C-alpha cells in the first residue's frame with residue numbers, strides 16, 4: 275500500500291518540508307528514513323497527529339546534526355542513545371536510530387543495540403503502533419507493516435506482538451487500555467488473556483514509570499473510561515487496592531472538565547482519584563507512585579480539607595471566617611473539594627475563596643502603619659490582621675477607612 279498522497283495531504287507544509295529535507299540528506303549518506311509509530315496509525319485512521327517520530331537505519335544523531343547545519347531546522351537536543359530532536363518553524367520531530375531491545379529481567383529498562391527497521395518495529399508495544407512508512411525516494415510512501423497492524427486497525431483490535439510483551443514491560447498493560455478506550459477498539463482475545471495473566475508484573479515497574487503512564491491516561495479526553503476499564507480488568511487495584519473507576523468518578527471528572535482549564539485537569543483528577551482514601555492509604559500511594567512534593571501536598575490537603583467541610587456547611591459564615599478556614603490549604607485541594615462536594619453551600623464558599631477572598635489585600639502596609647504610630651512586631655501583626663478581616667468583610671473599603679481603623683487601634687490614639 276502506498277500512502278504518499280495521504281502524507282502530502284495530511285502533513286502541514288512546514289513539517290513536510292522538514293521531513294523531505296531529512297530524507298534527502300539521509301539518501302546522500304546512504305541511509306533510509308521511515309515515519310513510525312503513532313503518526314502512521316493516526317494517518318491510516320485519518321486522525322490529526324503532528325508528533326512525528328522518524329527512524330533512521332543508521333546514525334540518527336549525525337543525520338540530525340547534518341540537517342541542522344545545512345537547513346533552517348534547529349537541533350534542539352540529542353542523546354547518547356541515538357535520538358535527536360529537530361525543530362523547524364512551529365514544528366518539531368524526533369529522530370531515532372533503528373534499534374533492537376532485549377530485557378535482562380521483567381520491568382528492567384531494555385538493553386539497546388543498533389538494528390534494522392524490522393528489529394525496531396518488533397520491540398514495540400502493539401501491532402497498530404508497529405507500522406512504518408518509507409520516506410526514501412525510490413519507495414516514498416510505502417507502508418511497512420510486518421505485524422498486520424493495518425488489519426488490526428481495520429478490525430479495531432489492540433494486539434501485542436509476542437506473548438512476553440506485557441511481562442517484558444508491564445507499562446504496556448496501562449498503554450493497551452489507554453489506546454483501547456481512546457480509539458474505541460477492543461483488546462484482541464489472546465492479548466486480553468495475557469494482560470490479565472501479567473497484571474502482577476506491574477509490581478516490577480518503578481513508581482515513576484507507572485505515574486508517567488497514569489499521567490498520559492489523565493491527559494486523554496475521557497480518562498474516566500480508561501480508569502473504569504482498568505478497574506474492570508483488575509489492573510487499577512494492583513496499583514492501589516482502593517483506586518476505583520465507578521460512577522462517582524465519571525460524574526466528577528466530567529464536572530471538572532466543565533469547570534477547569536485543561537492544564538489543571540491531570541492534577542485535579544489525581545486528587546479526585548484518592549478522594550475516598552484514608553490518610554494511611556494515601557501515604558502508601560504517594561510512596562508507590564513517587565508523587566512529587568507539590569502534588570503530594572495537594573493530595574494530602576484534599577483529604578484534610580474534606581474532613582473539615584462540615585464547618586462550611588453550617589450557619590452563614592463571614593468572608594473572613596471562610597478565608598481563615600481555607601487559607602492553609604493548597605488551592606488544588608480546594609478546587610478538588612469544590613468539585614467533589616455535593617453541598618451547594620460548600621461549593622459556593624470554596625468558589626468564593628478561590629475567585630475572590632484569596633486575592634484580598636489591605637491598602638496599608640507596615641511602613642504606613644509605623645507612620646501611624648504602630649510599632650513593628652506582634653502589635654503590627656495584629657493590626658494588619660484586623661485590617662485584613664475588616665476588608666474581607668466589607669467593613670472597610672477605602673484607604674481612608676483603613677487609616678481610620680488603624681488609628682483607632684494605635685495605642686497612642
Ligand code: CTP
Pocket residue numbers: 310311312313325327397398399400403404443445446449
Ligand atoms: N512504545 C512502545 N512501548 C512503550 C512505549 C512506546 O513500544 N512502552 C513505542 C510505540 O510504538 C509508540 C512509540 O513508541 O507508538 C512512541 O511512543 P509514544 O510517543 O508514547 O506513543 P505515540 O503512539 O507516538 O503517541 P500517543 O500514545 O500519544 O498516540
